[in-house]
Amino acid sequence: MFDLGHYLPYLINRAGARLAVEFGREIRRRGIALQEWRVLAALADQGGQRLSDLAGLTSIDLSTLSRLVGRMVRAGLLSRERMDGDQREVSVALTDKGQRITRAIIPIAQRYERRAFRSFMPAEEATLKALLLRVYANLERPER
Amino acid sequence: MFDLGHYLPYLINRAGARLAVEFGREIRRRGIALQEWRVLAALADQGGQRLSDLAGLTSIDLSTLSRLVGRMVRAGLLSRERMDGDQREVSVALTDKGQRITRAIIPIAQRYERRAFRSFMPAEEATLKALLLRVYANLERPER
DNA sequence: TATTGTTATACTCTATAACTATA
């Protein structure tokens, strides 16, 4: 009736869930939740961000992110301040503490990525990444 | 500090989130939540399942699934009964109504999959699926 | 005693919408 084993959303969800669960458990022991890591990683890559850009970058819903960032600010991981130019916008950035913790988690994250890729040839790694990027781009929400 | 654009868990999460959000919105208008669809699709592929097998198949936590299945039984989508052999086990299956609804959603799901793959050559589709399967297998939880 | 599944608790996420402040 339905062939799950060749259904792309299933294959993506299954691989993503396994990555998320295992890695999430390990960093939670260090006091960081998976969604918090996603925010830290996005800021480590791109520097300070507007909240709505950060929502797009992390795939986290804006209102969820607003409260998540609030908790992370209270925990001393992030700073949040109104932009100079447009006072409606908010700039979110890592604090020194946030940077320290992010730097401690990065090697763990890279270890999990290597584990996902064990048995892969370097060219296969690059192929998978490129194909996932094309899937993402293909699903760009059409203009309404 | 961190290269998000080449980090596999990020690329998987991003593509999976976009698939899930768009498709989830469309089927919710038809009264089915995304997690419910995952259960329906797993049962449509594999027939009746033990609850713990279904948890593995759908990547849904067992206690979450237990309550989700309870709601779906109350909604008339699933049947749930103790196994003949081992009375601890539970067998979950689609009802006629569940089958009807599943059959109505399958073409929508396939439409989203085709959208994700537009611009893909058939061989590239197969490559992506095979690589995702290998990632999943590589992350098999090691025996403890 | 171990396994399968259910239930409880506390916290978090999601969907939706109302709301504030700024443009």
Place this chain on the structure above:
DNA sequence: TATAGTTATAGAGTATAACAATA
């Protein structure tokens, strides 16, 4: 009026653990 972000609410997911029934 539109945009960026915050807050409120209800329902659902998650982590953890206790629990019942069965093996």
